[in-house]
Amino acid sequence: xxxxxxxxxxxxxxxxTRHFHIGRGEVVHAVDDVSLAIAPREIVGLVGESGSGKxxxxxxxxxxxxxxxxxxxxxxxxxxxxxxxxxxRRYARNMQMIFQDPYSSLNPRMxxxxxxxxxxxxxxxxxxxxxxxxxxxWLVRVGLSPDHMSRYPHEFSGxxxxxxxxxxxxxxxxxxxxxxxxxxxxxxxxxAQVVNLLGELKASLGLTMLFIAHDLSMVRYVxxxxxxxxxxxxxxxxxxxxVFFAPKHPYTELxxxxxxxxxxxxxxxxxxxxxxxxxxxxxxVPPGCRFANRCPKVMERCRTQAPELIPVADEGHGHxxxxxxxxxxxx
Amino acid sequence: xxxxxxxxxxxxxxxYGGTVHAVRGVDFRLDEGQTLAIVGESGCGKxxxxxxxxGLIPMPPGRIVRGGATLRGHDILGGGRxxxxxxRGREIGMIFQDPMTSLNPxxxxxxxxxxxxxxxxGMKRRAAHARAVELLExxxxxxxxxxxxxxxxxxxxGMLQRAMIAMxxxxxxxxxxxxxxxxxxxxxxxxxxLDLMVDLQRENGMAIALITHDLxxxxxxxxxxxxxxxxxxxxxxxxxxxxxxxAHPYTLGLxxxxxxxxxxxxxxxxxxxxxxxxxxxxxxxxxxxxxCPFAMEACQGQPPPVYGIREAADAYDHESRCWLHHExxxxxxxxxxxGE
Numbered sequence: 217x218x219x220x221x222x223x224x225x226x227x228x229x230x231x232x233t234r235h236f237h238i239g240r241g242e243v244v245h246a247v248d249d250v251s252l253a254i255a256p257r258e259i260v261g262l263v264g265e266s267g268s269g270k271x272x273x274x275x276x277x278x279x280x281x282x283x284x285x286x287x288x289x290x291x292x293x294x295x296x297x298x299x300x301x302x303x304x305r306r307y308a309r310n311m312q313m314i315f316q317d318p319y320s321s322l323n324p325r326m327x328x329x330x331x332x333x334x335x336x337x338x339x340x341x342x343x344x345x346x347x348x349x350x351x352x353x354w355l356v357r358v359g360l361s362p363d364h365m366s367r368y369p370h371e372f373s374g375x376x377x378x379x380x381x382x383x384x385x386x387x388x389x390x391x392x393x394x395x396x397x398x399x400x401x402x403x404x405x406x407x408a409q410v411v412n413l414l415g416e417l418k419a420s421l422g423l424t425m426l427f428i429a430h431d432l433s434m435v436r437y438v439x440x441x442x443x444x445x446x447x448x449x450x451x452x453x454x455x456x457x458x459v460f461f462a463p464k465h466p467y468t469e470l471x472x473x474x475x476x477x478x479x480x481x482x483x484x485x486x487x488x489x490x491x492x493x494x495x496x497x498x499x500x501v502p503p504g505c506r507f508a509n510r511c512p513k514v515m516e517r518c519r520t521q522a523p524e525l526i527p528v529a530d531e532g533h534g535h536x537x538x539x540x541x542x543x544x545x546x547x
Numbered sequence: 548x549x550x551x552x553x554x555x556x557x558x559x560x561x562x563y564g565g566t567v568h569a570v571r572g573v574d575f576r577l578d579e580g581q582t583l584a585i586v587g588e589s590g591c592g593k594x595x596x597x598x599x600x601x602g603l604i605p606m607p608p609g610r611i612v613r614g615g616a617t618l619r620g621h622d623i624l625g626g627g628r629x630x631x632x633x634x635r636g637r638e639i640g641m642i643f644q645d646p647m648t649s650l651n652p653x654x655x656x657x658x659x660x661x662x663x664x665x666x667x668x669g670m671k672r673r674a675a676h677a678r679a680v681e682l683l684e685x686x687x688x689x690x691x692x693x694x695x696x697x698x699x700x701x702x703x704x705g706m707l708q709r710a711m712i713a714m715x716x717x718x719x720x721x722x723x724x725x726x727x728x729x730x731x732x733x734x735x736x737x738x739x740x741l742d743l744m745v746d747l748q749r750e751n752g753m754a755i756a757l758i759t760h761d762l763x764x765x766x767x768x769x770x771x772x773x774x775x776x777x778x779x780x781x782x783x784x785x786x787x788x789x790x791x792x793x794a795h796p797y798t799l800g801l802x803x804x805x806x807x808x809x810x811x812x813x814x815x816x817x818x819x820x821x822x823x824x825x826x827x828x829x830x831x832x833x834x835x836x837x838x839c840p841f842a843m844e845a846c847q848g849q850p851p852p853v854y855g856i857r858e859a860a861d862a863y864d865h866e867s868r869c870w871l872h873h874e875x876x877x878x879x880x881x882x883x884x885x886g887e
Contacts (some may be wrong), residue, residue: 265733266704373822374589403588404760408804408818430733434762437806437816460808474738476763478805480786483767488742495733496705 224292226424227277227311227392231286231397234269234276237501245498246272248448249286251525259418259425261439263432263471265495269448270428272318277426277456278311290392312385316397318377320437322369328355328380329365335388354383354393358413375406379413383508386417394426399434411438417429432475436460444468447498447506450525454536463530464538467507505541517541548620550754551722553599556614558592558599561607565716565827569595571778572614577722580748582755584769584786586762586801590823592778593758597724600624601639618722621778636667640715640753644727646707650699656683657695660714665719686743705736711741716747721749726758741767762805766790771863774798777824777834784856784865794856794867796839799882818883833870841880845870857886 234247247269254260264270275281277288279299288295290310296303312335315321322331333351336342342350352362358379360386369377378398385393395414399407411434417423435442435456442456445463452465463469477483494509496502505511508518523539530536558570570592577583585593598604600616600623616624621634643649651659660682661675671680676695683691686709699707708728715723725744729737741764748755757768765772765786772789774782774797782795793799803817821838824830830837834845845851854872856865871880 265735375822404762404801405588405804405819406822408816409820410816411816432734433806433808436808437814471735474734476734476738476741476761476767477808478766478790478802479807480766480769480790483763486767492739494736495703513558 226256228253228289233285234272234281235284236266242499245448245501247276250450253274254424257422257463259427259439261435262428263424263435264445267495268445270445271396274396274426275373276429277484278313278394309388310390311389311392313394314381314385318374318381321381322377327366327368332383332387339388354387358383375404378410392424396428432472451539454530455533458530458533465540466511466513515541550579551618553616557612558595559612561608565825568829569778569826573780575773576753577756579754581770582751582757582768583771584757584765585773586765587775590620591775593775594726602635613679637718639722640720641724642715642728644730646711652699655696657696660717663717682717686713704732708740714761718788722754724756724887778826781868785861785863788858788865794884795869796841797835813832859887
């Protein structure tokens with residue numbers, strides 16, 4: 217664990233829950249009772265399969281979804297359960313989001329200058345030439361040129377658009393950024409450009425990030441700590457390298473075991489996949505552990521009793537949290 | 548005789564903006580039971596290459612300017628000629644990246660799998676349907692008889708991709724073309740689908756041409772690898788040659804841009820600066836010269852020829868389209884393998 221984690225957290229989620237009612241009394245448990253504290257200047261990577269609730273967690277965290285239960289504490293202050301326009305105006309300066317799809321998340325009818333400058337217009341006193349200068353300097357910072365201000369999103373490649381999305385999110389110099397799959401839509405060579413850019417900006421601005429992605433190798437590379445989500449709940453949390461190289465939860469183990477390495481020799485010796493089946497529906501989730509029906513180490517009590525996220529010793533590497541009955545006895 | 552052989556393929560597209568030179572001279576051969584991976588970034592021409600000999604390129608605007616493709620010696624590029632189509636339909640199966648949009652939402656899964664059997668194998672409806680259920684079972688779909696009656700929206704992404712594989716395999720093709728088959732899937736489901744492809748290949752000896760941009764998937768699946776850039780093959784070789792003895796700067800660039808997970812130590816990602824060239828007006832010289840850390844004067848003006856790289860015994864040739872392999876080139880390019 218990094219030293220920073222010992223400080224007061226910048227953002228803290230306590231029992232954060234988001235359910236969606238989809239009619240006929242059915243409820244989607246998208247995010248269920250997630251507690252996670254993020255220290256200043258820390259990058260927490262959040263991984264999980266599609267449908268595990270990663271994006272919903274990110275959106276609920278910054279107020280784009282209302283909270284069903286639980287709370288978000290930002291710098292010691294409780295954030296509203298349901299954001300009103302005035303709340304966005306009050307808090308958006310501090311918390312921003314970089315979206316997954318650089319094709320659909322930029323308004324095609326606005327110029328790049330308008331897209332990047334919109335935050336300044338709404339949340340700052342900068343106007344006219346000052347605002348233009350700020351937008352121009354941000355375009356340079358993300359590797360574009362001030363000349364691009366009068367152009368439209370369709371004139372740019374995917375990597376360039378993602379840079380516009382980053383400039384848009386960071387122009388207000390927020391302290392905390394949720395990056396929702398910022399590189400999934402990009403080619404390998406461009407992914408590295410964007411990841412390195414985020415790394416530089418983190419260093420120069422002291423950013424704190426929740427980095428959501430499904431590319432496990434990239435999350436390990438980017439993050440200080442890694443959180444693994446399954447069907448709306450956190451199942452494991454610890455130092456990114458430790459979670460990746462020494463996973464404890466059976467789901468994390470299978471997830472990392474499924475990740476193909478760009479190394480033919482190690483791939484040839486890989487056993488075939490142990491994980492069977494697919495992520496079940498988050499509608500009316502069963503009692504007990506949510507991973508029980510796919511888990512190779514399932515026990516009797518897993519089907520009836522939900523495991524809590526508990527601290528487990530991490531062999532001389534600080535502590536780790538795991539939600540699995542295999543580790544109950546040890547605790 | 549090779550099972551599938553593609554030679555000197557050139558494909559262009561006419562657009563309002565001009566002519567896009569999408570594929571600029573691609574050669575490869577594929578033998579029974581072999582897996583060939585075609586790797587490259589979006590826009591490098593990897594999909595167009597396989598679509599040209601599967602008859603999926605709309606013409607116009609597409610045009611096969613030059614080159615040929617044969618399957619067991621039969622010409623399969625010959626325009627709209629019936630025999631080409633027949634051979635293609637029976638001998639080549641294809642699966643696509645996005646199973647959600649590649650299937651007909653208004654037909655049951657069973658009917659969609661049965662359709663090629665009726666068209667290409669001349670089976671009657673009832674027999675074709677029974678065969679569809681067998682195929683679903685072969686791709687490890689639980690309750691295949693019930694699933695055959697369902698529509699695509701009732702399937703998850705992984706199950707749809709299995710159904711696509713069942714459809715592609717319905718006529719027992721000798722070549723399976725998989726265009727980014729797992730890109731839209733989660734890693735756990737990806738691992739299941741890749742395992743399934745390997746199992747099916749072992750059972751029926753088909754050849755697989757796998758298009759992907761994921762080097763992890765390549766390492767796992769491929770015997771031979773083609774690395775494509777700007778419409779050309781820049782490096783080819785056995786999977787070990789390409790990964791461990793990379794002979795083209797672009798291949799090295801791709802490898803350096805990915806995290807490797809070799810130990811816990813810090814590793815720097817080296818992005819490839821810039822972006823691929825505009826294929827409306829492809830560069831005169833090497834397509835990669837503008838982004839290449841080793842670019843020389845010759846690279847800008849002269850297209851590099853393909854150099855054979857001498858290797859220890861191996862079933863596949865190792866080749867690189869790069870001036871660094873010219874006998875008079877004495878530049879020490881770090882990491883570029885120049886042969887034994």
